[in-house]
Amino acid sequence: MSTPVDGDPLARERSHLASSRAALRAMREDVESLDISDVTANWVNAQILERQIGERIKALADLSHTPLFFGRLDYLHPPGADRAEGAAGERFYIGRRHVHDGGGDPMVIDWRAPVSQPFYRASRKDPLDVGLRRRFGYTGGDLTAYEDEHLSDPAEAAATSKLLQQEIERPRVGPMRDIVATIQPEQDEIVRSGLGGTVCVQGGPGTGKTAVGLHRVAYLLYAHRERLARTGTLVIGPNRSFLHYIEQVLPALGELSVRQATVDDLVAHVEVRGTDEAAAAVVKGDARMAEVLKRAVRSHVSMPTEPVVVVRGSRRWRVPAYELEEIVRELLDRDIRYGAAREALPQRIAHAVLVQMERSGEAPDDRVQDAVARNTAVKAAVKAVWPPVDPARLVLRLLTDADFLALHSEGVLTEDERKTILWAKVVRGVKSARWSAADAVLIDEATDLVQRTHSLGHVVLDEAQDLSPMQYRAVGRRCTTGSATVLGDLAQGTTPWSTRSWTEALSHLGKADGVIEELTAGFRVPTDVITYASRLLPHIAPGLTPVASVRENPGFFDVREVSGTADVVAACAESLRNEGSTGLIAADARVPALAEALAAAGIGHLAPGEETTYETRLTLVPASLAKGLEYDYVVLDEPQAVVEAEPDERTGLRRLYVSLTRAVSGLTVTHTAPLPHQLTQDPRSPRNP
Structure with missing residues (x-):
């Protein structure tokens, strides 16, 4: 905040910019001067703290060609105060990050803070208690112009912001820039939507959907930093060129911890060296393949026909085959991950043994149960009944063994579809196979059937219209306990399996309750x-x-x-x-x-x-x-x-x-x-x- 002084308004604003840059430099120097030699107990904690300090120093960088603040709000009353009190309003400079002076008073307010929201939402119809909104124009890093809107003055005619137009139409050289100074009300509403819900944005060319998605990540990291620091965030783009193009947007907003990847990166369980014909890729990308894979994985489980006999000292404990079958069927009915069920099976068998021990008058504890679970006879039974499954080998068998594929796709795929995805050549093993991108997605699905995929707190999926249903499922697995921002344009779908409707896409993603928003105002294309x-x-x-x-x-x-x-x-x-x-x-x-x-x-x-x-x-x-x-x-x-x-x-x-x-x-x-x-x-x- 600042206090008005006499003199040229532009000179005052330049003075505030210089003071703000000096304050930011002092904030950075304070972090650089931290001595952690006596703070940490061991070298691991020291390295973690040192890395965190390094990231903080980077986040406080003053980019010479990036304006430190781009707007100002003059409130009629103190935000949150009772307007009947008649207290004078406050002035806030809105910028890309928070800057405070030596006394801790804010000189620049982060654009994501609640007090900054009226910069994007206020209008003459609903001024949100803002008397004046000022926009700043820059040449390089120098403040060269300003433009005022007196939102509470009904006599002042509404006019299109020239500075806003200039910023929108500014030449595009180099990587993508942030749009933090030009976010429009309908975009801001999407950016500030809550972490708990998934949002799908349909936007034609130039409507700013990519920028909205990136700024939404920045906003969520500001509003839910502690939670997302634990769970993680991810931006998914269509290819490496696209990711390189957008990679500077979040760092310019002070966010350095967001990982970027393509769908191919997420499912890189095998080396992709082959390509599919369009017809084969369409079938492999169909959501029905999830059911085929599930059947194939579960087919490895066989019902026990022999009892398990556990020898402990002079005693022999026998779990009959019918009781083993009950245990196996119960695990199958629970429909948990194949690997988790396989890990639970020896403990269930051991528990059955402990029940017999207790009936005979013994008092076994957890250590005895663990020892029984590791018994050779129990291990042999588990291996026979619930053998380990290698996802890549499973997919390879489906694609090369016509009988195996037919058995597990009965009633799911047609005979022609099965022929379409079967490989013509004999393949000796996983490493020699010429896997396609669609095959890698199938392996990822099978991997998740065996062992649960780690879920992130929030995922942004851009150019989503080109994903297959199975690719949507692969992305959805990365945010099962989190939320997503889905960005795309149905008119720009250029794959044979491109999205037909966002409702269908959200269903495949596992976010059927997601909200669909549409952006129709074009800011980029003439x-x-x-x-x-x-x-x-x-x-x-x-x-x-x-x-x-x-x-x-x-x-x-x-x-x-x-x-x-x-x-x-x-x-x-x-x-x-x-x-x-x-x-x-x-x-x-x-x-x-x-x-x-x-x-x-x-x-x-x-x-x-x-x-x-x-x-x-x-x-x-x-x-x-x-x-x-x-x-x-x-x-x-x-x-x-x-x-x-x-x-x-x-x-x-x-x-x-x-x-x-x-x-x-x-x-x-x-x-x-x-x-x-x-x-x-x-x-x-x-x-x-």
Whole structure:
């Protein structure tokens, strides 16, 4: 908080920024000066504390090009006070992290704190006791402008925030940035929703769903830090390029402990060296495979036919076969994990022996029961009745043994489906098998049937529309006792098994009670670009609400018929004359030729995920990796080739929709072949302002 003083308002705000940076530096120095030599009792605790201090120091870093605060709230009354008291309001600076002075008084309030919420939610209709909301504009790390909204003054006309528009339309160079200064009310509502519930966000291109998911993690870590420190958080993305693109968002908000992974990383029980035909991948990804695997795992249990005889000293204790069968059936009826039941079985047998001992007048204790459970005869019985199961070997047998697969998929899979997933070649063992990504998911399901998967406190699943039901189950296993944030766009599903409805997806995830929210306001894609791309919606996602761009700048948009790659390179050179990044997106098969043409023209380029430098501003993007990425300017090469690269037209059109909507400021479509007819049905011609 600060007290108004005479002078230039901008100078006062700059002074507060300088004081806040000095306070943050002092907070960091205080942590760096901590002496833990006499605090810890042993070297293990010392290492843990040293690591925690190191993480705290990193979290207090002052990023020179990242504004320490971006807004200010002047309350009419002290927050939480009785307004009838007539007490003067307080002033709060809203920023990415909390900063306090030497006396402990706050100079910058964390954007996640309750007192900061009106910065995102307050309006003239509902000012939330805020008299003034001030936004700040920065050039680099320097505060250069401010803009005021007098929310309690009915005479002041509502106007679009110029600084907000500038921040939204700021050039995209390098990895994804946070949107903490521009979060909109409908986004903030999702960000601040509670930890206990799962939220699914349907959002078209440019609606900020990825940023909302990441900021939700940051908010939950702030509001439930102790709990999530114990249980853990995880962000799941579609590929490594995407994760690299978003990896700096959470650290910029001071959160360093969130793990990031792909679904393939989660299920990496075997080395994936093979690929499936689409038809086989669809069957393997079907939720019915869970029942097939469950049957196959449980088939290893056999009913005992012989008694167990335990010899202890001069006494022999006999557990008859019928009693053993009762124990086994009880464990099966409880439907607990295969491995947990197998661990419980020797104790149950030992308990039956102890009952006989007690009836004979002995007084055995727990040590005797444990000794009986370890008896050779008991171990042999357990091995025969409930043998260990190796998940990878089980899946291998299902995929190579037609009779075994038929037995356990009877009434679940059709004969044609069984033939589709059976391997044609004989495989000697698990290590020599050419496992596919879908096979690894099956192994993960089988692994969970044997031993429970560890559950995290919260999982964010981005680009979820491309997951199969079995992949949803794999993610759901990682948050069985926690919650999830599911992000996606049904119109951007580009796999043969892509999500048909979010209700169905949440059911596979194990979160059927999750709330589905929809974001329809577009903050990234210019009006003309999203209007053009939306021509595809009736063909790829009928009934889905088109994105309505809220950007004032309609953006650059042009469709060009060209004669060859030289013209495509020229279009890239033209885009590079503008400020910001450029992405050249093309069908995967055309990427090598375009790379060669760019090299011949002396234009350097990066691959997706390498955008960490400001020197090279062009990225050559295979269409299969474009999802989730964004560039100021996009040159889209040969739309028809993007469509034809996919196994069917609908998937191809969805891939094209993704590619068309990666641009923030301008899109140039180049083609030699005719455009897909779905793009030419709108009579309006593209405009080139």
